[in-house]
Amino acid sequence: MNYLITHSKKLLSLVLVLALITSCKDYQDLDVEPVDTGDANFSSYVAVGNSLTAGFQSNALYEDAQKYSFPNLLARQLQIENFDQPLIGNPGIGDPGRIELINLENNTTQFNTNQGQPINTGIGQPYNNLGVPGIKVDAYLNAPDDNPFYPLIVNEGSPQNPLPNIHAAVQQIQPTIVSFWLGNNDILTYVTSGGLRQFTNPSNFQTQYVSAITQIQNLESDPTVITANIPSVASIPFATTVGPQFQAQIQDNQQVPGLVVQKTFYQENQQIGASENREPAGLIEKGDLDNPSLALILLTARDYLPYIGVSANPQAPSYNEDAVTAILNYWRGYIVNAGVATEQEVANYSQSEIENTLTQMTIGQYQQTFGPTQAPPFDEEECCFDFNDRFGLSAQNPFPNQFVLGENEISITNTVTGIFNSVIASQGDVQFDVNSFFDQIIQDGQYNDPNSDVILQPTIGSLFSLDGIHPSNRAHAALTNELIKTLNSATNGDIDKINVAKIPEGIPVAN
Amino acid sequence: MRKLIATICLVFLCSGSAFSSGFSIYEASVRANGVLGAFSAYADDASTIFYNPAGLGGLEGINITGGATIIAPRSSFRNLSPLAPTGQETKMQKQEFSVPNFYGSYQITDNLTAGIGVYAPFGLGTKWPEDWVKRGSAIETSIETIFVTPSVGYEFSDTGIGNIRIGAGLRIAAHGKVKLSRAVTSFSPEGTFALDGDLKEPAYGFNAGVQYQPTDKVTFGFTYRSEVTTEFEGDATFENLSVGFPSSAQGGAQITMPASYVVAVNVEPIKGLRTEIDYVWWGWSSYDELAIEFDQPIPALGGSTIVNERNYKDSWQLRFGAEYTELPVEGLTLRGGIAYDENPIRDRYVDPTLPDSDRWLFSGGLSYQVTDYLAVDASYIFIRAKQRKVTNTHEGGIDGVYTTYANLPGLGFTLNL
Numbered sequence: 001m002n003y004l005i006t007h008s009k010k011l012l013s014l015v016l017v018l019a020l021i022t023s024c025k026d027y028q029d030l031d032v033e034p035v036d037t038g039d040a041n042f043s044s045y046v047a048v049g050n051s052l053t054a055g056f057q058s059n060a061l062y063e064d065a066q067k068y069s070f071p072n073l074l075a076r077q078l079q080i081e082n083f084d085q086p087l088i089g090n091p092g093i094g095d096p097g098r099i100e101l102i103n104l105e106n107n108t109t110q111f112n113t114n115q116g117q118p119i120n121t122g123i124g125q126p127y128n129n130l131g132v133p134g135i136k137v138d139a140y141l142n143a144p145d146d147n148p149f150y151p152l153i154v155n156e157g158s159p160q161n162p163l164p165n166i167h168a169a170v171q172q173i174q175p176t177i178v179s180f181w182l183g184n185n186d187i188l189t190y191v192t193s194g195g196l197r198q199f200t201n202p203s204n205f206q207t208q209y210v211s212a213i214t215q216i217q218n219l220e221s222d223p224t225v226i227t228a229n230i231p232s233v234a235s236i237p238f239a240t241t242v243g244p245q246f247q248a249q250i251q252d253n254q255q256v257p258g259l260v261v262q263k264t265f266y267q268e269n270q271q272i273g274a275s276e277n278r279e280p281a282g283l284i285e286k287g288d289l290d291n292p293s294l295a296l297i298l299l300t301a302r303d304y305l306p307y308i309g310v311s312a313n314p315q316a317p318s319y320n321e322d323a324v325t326a327i328l329n330y331w332r333g334y335i336v337n338a339g340v341a342t343e344q345e346v347a348n349y350s351q352s353e354i355e356n357t358l359t360q361m362t363i364g365q366y367q368q369t370f371g372p373t374q375a376p377p378f379d380e381e382e383c384c385f386d387f388n389d390r391f392g393l394s395a396q397n398p399f400p401n402q403f404v405l406g407e408n409e410i411s412i413t414n415t416v417t418g419i420f421n422s423v424i425a426s427q428g429d430v431q432f433d434v435n436s437f438f439d440q441i442i443q444d445g446q447y448n449d450p451n452s453d454v455i456l457q458p459t460i461g462s463l464f465s466l467d468g469i470h471p472s473n474r475a476h477a478a479l480t481n482e483l484i485k486t487l488n489s490a491t492n493g494d495i496d497k498i499n500v501a502k503i504p505e506g507i508p509v510a511n
Numbered sequence: 512m513r514k515l516i517a518t519i520c521l522v523f524l525c526s527g528s529a530f531s532s533g534f535s536i537y538e539a540s541v542r543a544n545g546v547l548g549a550f551s552a553y554a555d556d557a558s559t560i561f562y563n564p565a566g567l568g569g570l571e572g573i574n575i576t577g578g579a580t581i582i583a584p585r586s587s588f589r590n591l592s593p594l595a596p597t598g599q600e601t602k603m604q605k606q607e608f609s610v611p612n613f614y615g616s617y618q619i620t621d622n623l624t625a626g627i628g629v630y631a632p633f634g635l636g637t638k639w640p641e642d643w644v645k646r647g648s649a650i651e652t653s654i655e656t657i658f659v660t661p662s663v664g665y666e667f668s669d670t671g672i673g674n675i676r677i678g679a680g681l682r683i684a685a686h687g688k689v690k691l692s693r694a695v696t697s698f699s700p701e702g703t704f705a706l707d708g709d710l711k712e713p714a715y716g717f718n719a720g721v722q723y724q725p726t727d728k729v730t731f732g733f734t735y736r737s738e739v740t741t742e743f744e745g746d747a748t749f750e751n752l753s754v755g756f757p758s759s760a761q762g763g764a765q766i767t768m769p770a771s772y773v774v775a776v777n778v779e780p781i782k783g784l785r786t787e788i789d790y791v792w793w794g795w796s797s798y799d800e801l802a803i804e805f806d807q808p809i810p811a812l813g814g815s816t817i818v819n820e821r822n823y824k825d826s827w828q829l830r831f832g833a834e835y836t837e838l839p840v841e842g843l844t845l846r847g848g849i850a851y852d853e854n855p856i857r858d859r860y861v862d863p864t865l866p867d868s869d870r871w872l873f874s875g876g877l878s879y880q881v882t883d884y885l886a887v888d889a890s891y892i893f894i895r896a897k898q899r900k901v902t903n904t905h906e907g908g909i910d911g912v913y914t915t916y917a918n919l920p921g922l923g924f925t926l927n928l
Contacts, residue, residue, distance in 0.1 A: 032591070032597055032598055062699070064699035073593050076593045076595075076596065077593060079597045081596060091699075101755075102754060103754065104754060105810055498593045501906045502593070502906070502909070503593070503594075504647055504696035504697055505696075506696060506699045508698070508699045509698045509699070509755070510754060511700060511753045
């Protein structure tokens with residue numbers, strides 16, 4: 001019996017020891033497998049860019065979106081411990097504010113004009129995410145004068161001490177990898193203004209781009225430079241959403257043949273196809289409204305489309321007082337922006353004073369561009385602006401140019417984007433072809449995440465945030481995966497991709 | 512008796528937290544805790560109502576036993592997802608749960624004994640910081656249940672082949688609460704969804720068991736416990752969520768408490784030493800999803816149901832315990848145990864509502880006979896869950912490493928009249 005006691009004790013001890021050995025590994029250390037970046041050193045990362053790099057969404061820069069910016073997501077996948085972004089508290093900074101959903105059933109939105117405050121100022125060194133919303137390529141070496149984001153993002157410890165340029169910040173960090181995604185705004189301001197604002201002169205663009213990349217490549221840290229190109233205008237819902245919607249709305253209305261749109265342009269753009277523009281307004285036919293190479297009705301047009309056909313003549317059956325007020329106020333703003341009269345002056349303008357001023361402005365602009373005899377802006381029978389004519393359906397009361405890219409403007413945009421992209425393709429160590437990535441999504445009609453069952457549509461609220469220009473949280477994750485794919489193949493690395501399903505949608509709502 | 516149950520229910524309100532695999536709680540008696548629940552063949556007190564109702568058949572006179580086990584689980588999570596820096600640690604908030612139990616039995620005839628037990632066989636309690644990385648899956652989750660089980664046991668003695676006992680009981684889920692809250696990260700600003708539900712009506716199941724004692728020194732036991740399908744109902748609240756959500760709603764969920772069975776053998780190799788090994792099987796595959804149904808369509812959900820996939824698999828436990836009475840101090844009994852508990856959650860479906868993992872359990876316990884009638888029971892269990900690294904988790908999960916351990920002290924009494 002003693003024999004049995006001795007052995008059962010031994011057996012019990014053995015079981016206990018085995019159990020303790022298997023269960024008492026060191027639980028405090030986490031052995032994270034190091035990320036495989038192949039031939040390259042990606043330990044210190046700086047992202048240079050505009051709103052797309054900053055994580056700007058729904059017309060504002062705010063923390064909930066910045067967390068999912070593609071540079072931040074890439075830094076996480078690269079296991080970089082300290083990747084600092086200039087976070088702005090919700091609802092962020094935007095002009096006039098963040099766009100928020102107020103109703104999920106009909107997707108109506110409004111601006112939240114509250115402004116957020118910076119969260120992590122004074123970190124003692126420049127931020128790693130140097131994406132500054134609104135900047136063009138030239139801002140890399142020359143600080144923009146009037147960009148409200150610049151001092152918040154490119155500074156040395158506080159917004160009171162902005163650095164002279166973005167390169168000064170990059171120089172301080174001495175990164176081993178830089179993503180450089182600038183150039184979009186060099187053409188995008190032309191697009192979003194319906195062709196009223198200028199794009200960057202292509203030869204200036206080339207000079208500015210090349211000198212920026214050269215400066216980065218000359219850094220002591222000898223970074224790998226990723227240059228990302230510009231997506232085509234037809235891939236942003238800002239330009240493609242409204243046209244087909246408007247088309248569907250007027251499809252069966254025989255009274256509305258399409259949209260008569262005002263044509264104006266800047267002198268500098270004259271050499272590219274200006275001769276087609278020698279008339280003050282032109283008809284975009286109903287059937288062309290969903291063709292992104294013939295017409296793009298911008299998201300900003302949405303508020304004015306319901307007024308199509310409205311006459312300012314109180315006797316007319318299509319008279320609508322609210323619509324007329326909105327249309328007259330639009331043109332008042334147009335006159336002020338052109339510097340022809342002050343806000344106080346136009347506020348007192350009667351309908352006919354507005355009509356006369358617009359007529360004179362148009363005549364002046366045409367004479368200045370084509371010479372006094374080349375292009376009469378109005379023919380004699382249909383002289384002048386006349387708001388008693390039907391809005392958007394006649395040359396005398398055209399739909400504002402600011403809200404539409406016509407065939408000619410689209411072709412200018414595509415040509416200029418192509419020139420810019422060929423400059424970008426010739427620079428840097430790794431080329432990130434965002435243009436093809438988005439074009440492919442447009443062609444397929446959707447994006448399928450290979451790491452989950454998430455499908456993103458190229459529409460507002462799915463692949464795009466509520467402004468129709470900037471990618472959503474999940475689109476940033478998809479973009480990060482595409483960049484990782486590019487990096488892996490360029491450096492023979494094996495950086496893990498992101499499961500897009502795990503990224504919260506984070507759609508801004510008005511609460 | 513009615514009053515007694517009501518009183519006990521009040522005491523039980525504070526119970527919660529799982530500490531066996533899934534959200535089962537096997538700590539249903541302080542004496543049994545000492546041998547880590549390896550008790551289905553031996554079962555020498557009224558808590559046999561839980562472990563094996565057949566054991567009632569051998570119980571003499573009046574037996575009353577009760578007590579409480581404190582469960583103090585500690586978990587931490589280290590992030591491997593893109594939502595936060597790699598390796599970032601979050602500690603689950605410290606919570607202690609008291610899980611009481613009470614059993615009484617009365618010998619009606621020589622061979623027939625009846626009894627009733629009140630205990631908490633299922634529960635769960637986890638609470639993560641409100642701003643933690645996976646707040647979208649879970650902030651606070653708790654399930655509480657109280658079962659009342661009237662039972663009878665009968666002993667066939669002098670059968671010629673040894674003693675045979677049989678027993679059965681009605682398992683009534685008499686009280687239950689579920690509570691869950693999580694952040695809604697689909698929107699900015701984020702909101703919080705919470706559901707606070709109670710058991711809609713009592714739910715029923717049964718247990719049945721047999722014990723066979725061929726000699727004084729060997730007992731075999733078998734217990735089966737059926738599934739109990741419970742329905743919870745209560746208020747759903749949507750905090751800081753005005754777009755796409757109603758201001759309030761009623762929500763309900765059905766949770767099936769799984770079936771289980773036990774095969775046990777108890778041996779007395781030397782005088783005063785009883786050793787037992789129990790194999791426990793759990794039918795967790797019945798828990799395939801947690802669906803919360805609302806009383807109205809909720810636009811933000813695109814419907815009136817939230818479904819969380821669970822897809823548990825069946826699991827098992829091996830429990831080994833020993834009890835020794837031949838000690839120099841009269842009236843003292845010492846116990847010890849060791850167990851291995853396989854968790855039912857597949858890697859892909861591990862989520863922070865229940866950071867489960869395979870685990871080792873170690874226990875010690877004692878009873879001291881204060882008077883002829885009264886014994887005081889104490890036990891201590893330490894649980895070390897295997898560090899669990901999960902990757903490629905489903906939508907509600909998060910890639911990372913969970914580390915869990917728990918301490919479970921218990922104190923109780925046993926009366927033999």
